[in-house]
Amino acid sequence: MNLRRDYRSNRSALLDGIEEGGIRASSSYTSHEIDEHDNDRAIEGLQDRVNILKRLTGDIHEEVDSHNRILDRMGNDMDSSRGVLSGTMDRFKMVFETKSSRRMATLIASFLALFLLIYYLTK
Known part of the structure; x- marks a missing residue:
């Protein structure tokens, strides 16, 4: 936007010297030199x-690369935790399959009774 203003001010400075009979010699620059100067400034701005x-x-x-590295590490961590969790679930399945249903019911009832006893003692 500033370049347009400079261009307009240079253009108006050029046109101020024009009279009906011809051009006054108020400026020592030719229009070609002024256009070259404007072009050079525009090129520098660009x-x-x-x-x-x-x-x-x-x-x-760089930001995208760092985020990709973070996401890759997170994916690897999720895969390893999935492996640990599936191993734990397999162990639980083995425990529940090998125990008899009567012993399991006794175990669950005793945990429930212990939980209720602790709950009423703390209340």
């Missing part, structure tokens, strides 16, 4: 913007 965008995209790339 180069700055490209450099900023390049740094920004580099930062985004």
Whole structure:
């Protein structure tokens, strides 16, 4: 936006010297030199913007890479915990399958009675 203002002010400075009979010699620059100067400034502005965008995209790339590494580690941790959990469940299945139903009912009833006793004592 600032470049447009500069361009307009330069353009108006050029056109201020025009009279009906011809151009006054108020400026030592030709219009070609002024256009080249404006183009050079515009190119510098574009180069700055490209450099900023390049740094920004580099930062985004680094951030995405770090998030991918974190997600990979999390996935590996979930896989290992799934393995541990399935091993524990297999052990529970073996315990429940080998115990008789009568012993299991006695075990559950005693845990329930112990829980109720502790509950009433703490209350």
